[in-house]
Amino acid sequence: MGQENRRVLNSLGRSVPTFIDGLGAFDPYRGPWSRLEGGHERTHFAPPLKGRMPQGSKVTPSLRQAIEASGLQSGMTVSFHHHLRNGDALLMAVLNECEAMGIADLTVAPSSLTDAHEGVADLVRRGVVRQIHTSGVRGAVGKAISRGEVEVPVVIRSHGGRARAIEEGSVVIDVAFLAAPACDPQGNMTGALGPSGCGSLGYAQTDARHARHVVAVTDHLVPQPLRQVSIPQYLVDQVVVVESLGDASKIATGAARITRSPVDLKIAQDAYRLIAASELLAPAVSFQVGAGGASLAVAAFVRDHMRQKGIKGSWGCGGITGYMVQMLEEGLFEALYDVQSFDAAVCQSLARNGNHIEIDQSWYANPLNRGCVVHNLDVVVLAALEVDVDFNVNVMTGHDGVLRGASGGHCDTAAGAKLAIVVAPSFRGGVPSILDRVQTVVTPGETVDAIVTERGIAINPRRKDLAEAARAARLPVKEIADLKKEVEALTGVPERAEPDSDRVVAVVEYRDGTLIDSVFQVR
Amino acid sequence: MIVQVAQAGTLESSDCLVTVSPAPGLELEWRGPSASLFAGRNRSLVETVLAEKGLEGAKIIVQDQGALEVTLRARIGTALDRARKGANR
Amino acid sequence: MRAILRSMLYIPGNSPSMIQQAPVFGADSVLLDLEDAVALSEKDAARDLVAAFLKTLDFGGQVVTVRLNGADTPYFEDDLRAVIPCRPDAVRLPKCSSPQDVRSCDALMTELERKNGLEPGTVKLHAMIETARGLSNVQAIADCCPRVTALTLGGQDLTADMGVRKTREGTELFTARCLVALAARAAGIAAFDTVWSDVNDNEGLLEETRTVIGLGFTGKAAIHPGQVAWIHRAFIPEPGEVTKARRIVEAAEAAEARGKGVIAVDGKMVDAPIVTRARHTLEMARLAEEVL
Secondary structure (H helix, E strand, O other), rough: OOOOOOEEEOOOEEEEEEEEEEEEOOOOOOOOOOOOOOOOOOOOOOOOOOOOOOOOEEOOOOHHHHHHHHHOOOOEEOOOOOOOOOHHHHHHHHHHHHHHOOOOOEEEEEOOOOOOOOOOHHHHEEEEEEEEEOHHHHHHHHHHOOOOOOOEEEEEEOHHHHHHHHHHHOOOOEEEEOOEEEEOOOOOOOOOOOOOOOOHHHHHHHHHHHEEEEEEEEEEEOOOOOOOOOOHHOOOOEEEEOOOOOOHHOOOOOOOOOOOOHHHHHHHHHHHHHHHHHOOOOOOOOEEEEEOOHHHHHHHHHHHHHHOOOOOOOEEEEOOOOOOOOOOHHOOOOEEEEEEOOHHHHHHHHHOOEEEEEEEEHHHOOOOOOOOOOHHEEEEEEOEEEEOOOOOOOOOOOHHHHHOHHHOOOOHHHHHHOOOEEEOOOEEEEEEEEOOOOOOEEOOOHHOOOOEEEEEEOOOOOOOOHHHHHOOOOOEEEHHHHHHHHHHHHHOOOOOOOOOOOOOOEEEEEEOOOOOEEEEEOO | OOOOOOOEOOOOOOEEEEEOOOOOOOOEEEOOOOOOHHHHHHHHHHHHHHHOOOOOEEEEEEEEOOOOOHHHHHHHHHHHHHHOOOOOO | OOOOEEEEEEEEEEHHHHHOOOOHOOOOEEEEOOOOOOOHHHHHHHHHHHHHHHHHHOOOOOEEEEEOOOOOOOHHHHHHHHHHHHOOOOEEEEEOHHHHHHHHHHHHHHHHHHOOOOOOOOOOOEEEEEHHHHHHHHHHHHOOOEEEEEEEOHHHHHHHHOOOOOOOOOOHHOOOOOOOHHHHHHHEEEEEOOOOOOOOOOOHHHHHHHHHHHOOOOOOOOHHHHHHHHHHHHOOOOHHHHHHHHHHHHHHHHHHHHOOOEEEEOEEEHHHHHHHHHHHHHHHHHHOOOOO
């Protein structure tokens, strides 16, 4: 099957297809702002309006009957959210049911795939799933895609990019199956309550507004009215009650803890010092950090700084952790914008604290709406699998070229923030993290201001002001090429194998919909 | 030529476990997630250590847990010394 | 090489994951430990590993020292033979009980330095005082050999040797600390205090470090990277102290420029030791701002 006709080099020198059978035409990436400048208008995709007879019931007795009633057929597109993290059982339950009903060739467009979705690899092999749109892939699914088992290239999108794709109609969802930790019979739902409480349903909100048919699936049906509503009833076609939405221990996770790794703490401390040197840690600062390793630890240093200097920030956003909630409760922020809760420890806050604001995926990061939250970020701290001397960041593929990561809000926040800092150990498992060319670009170096490692800080040459401030603060600033050499003196220079095949197994969309990179088949 | 089977190192991260046994020439087996990334280097690194120890051959199995070059060299050296001394480990 | 060593971070000699990161934790000096941190069966492996890292790793501006196995062990000579050619800044000799212990070590070091084309005395010796006898000979140990540039107090072994319990308050170490600091100051060399073993009690570490600085110690050992910053914090002079020191040093420099021997600040005469101490205070203030 001739899946791709032609490839061109984009402005980063990456080879990307201009047309993919089954997906259509793509523009190559031309810089982070190529579709933002100029202010021209596009059509906003809208789902059909439908009426219902008064006094009817939306509750459907089983998943199978709900699928039947939704009109789902082979070849259609289904969507899911991944707010239940590694505990989600709904995606697999729906797809298995589809298989049992003889529905095949589905396009699956979840907000992301997690460890709970390993079974998708087998569903691909059995023909139930034919295409995948996602932010992340891991484990068996990543391997299956990288080996070329999915016929049509997988489209990797950032959170903002996904909202944009859905709103502009690049991805048209036929049926959205939305896990609803608490739901009333009319379909009003929230993620902040119930035994499978997960926090924000930000990604699901986007699906609910654009899918042709919306099925709410809950293990906690409450009488109307549910007073905390994340997705309102008028967007929901059916309500299905199941025994359980998944593994509670993996859904209701405790608050993420600050790392105790001395290397991660060193990296975090230097990242914090760089933020302080930038003078952005001022009253009304807005801020985002990730949940992992060094990234969350930066928040601990920032928190101490804000407390000591009596600085009150404006807002924090993104994936929200219990740690950020503590900062909100201490009055270090006015508000939190929560598109996705990284740990279920935030549920209470989301349910009770009016300053903990649930936002949808488009509000969070869509570059082509009339203004998303990340576009007003002061500081973001992001992780990386690998970076290169042009400051490009890979968070998608491992050094064997296999898909094993998630695009997430990485490129969205990097583009939006005044200061985008990438934190990474200079080597992992004996393999250097700084390369001449990252395997897969997810976030372009044009939007990354600094890379902080335990062995020094590299500052993007575009940011001479930042380099000057960092040097004045006596931070260990190094040229990125020197830092790379220093690390290679310890690790040796890895011999990166050329891809085994010219076949594109996945494309990485930049947030604006242009293609920033391709992922090639490996053995 | 070494006379014994010997080991050095650990399976902790950033370390490696090296097992050596007598063989007329170099037989190298490298295990670990980054083995293919450093295939060329690994062979020449082992050859250098063997030459430094004045040895012509040995069967060497390296379970690489993400060790730096300096660690790999030291562990291989220790294993060969132990095998040569006949320390039965 | 740094002149002032506030902290000395212990790094287990058989742990590649720790040694490879030794330069990044901001300690003024590191101690690669071949002794207590290494199992008897792994002495050879640790020795090979430490030697290999000494030869290749860039420790930046850090002072690098190696703790040997005791002179009474079968590992001592092999340790020295492996380590001296790699030219660490110093080796630490555990359980120094008499000047003779130091002199024997010095003699072997000199021999090995010559053999390896190094100027005798290149590698310094830090004498570890951790026996009652060593403590009673501490001044003689400090004075016996120009290679000795530091005394280090080993609190765990010393309390064991004394048959007393080590406590959080450290009353049992009070005399030992006074003697070690006094001997070091008299000999014009550095004095390192023993480790603070509770890695979860950094406030206690800060307090103890302040106390030992008050007794005359120049630095303190750390057993966890997280302790380094807390030790350094104890060395930060008070802002008022810094202002005063700056005025004294400025006055001294002005007097020097005018060729005058007498220094006066606010109409009061200032002695040379006060100027030295003021300079030290300014240096500590400078180090406090430094980010490694």
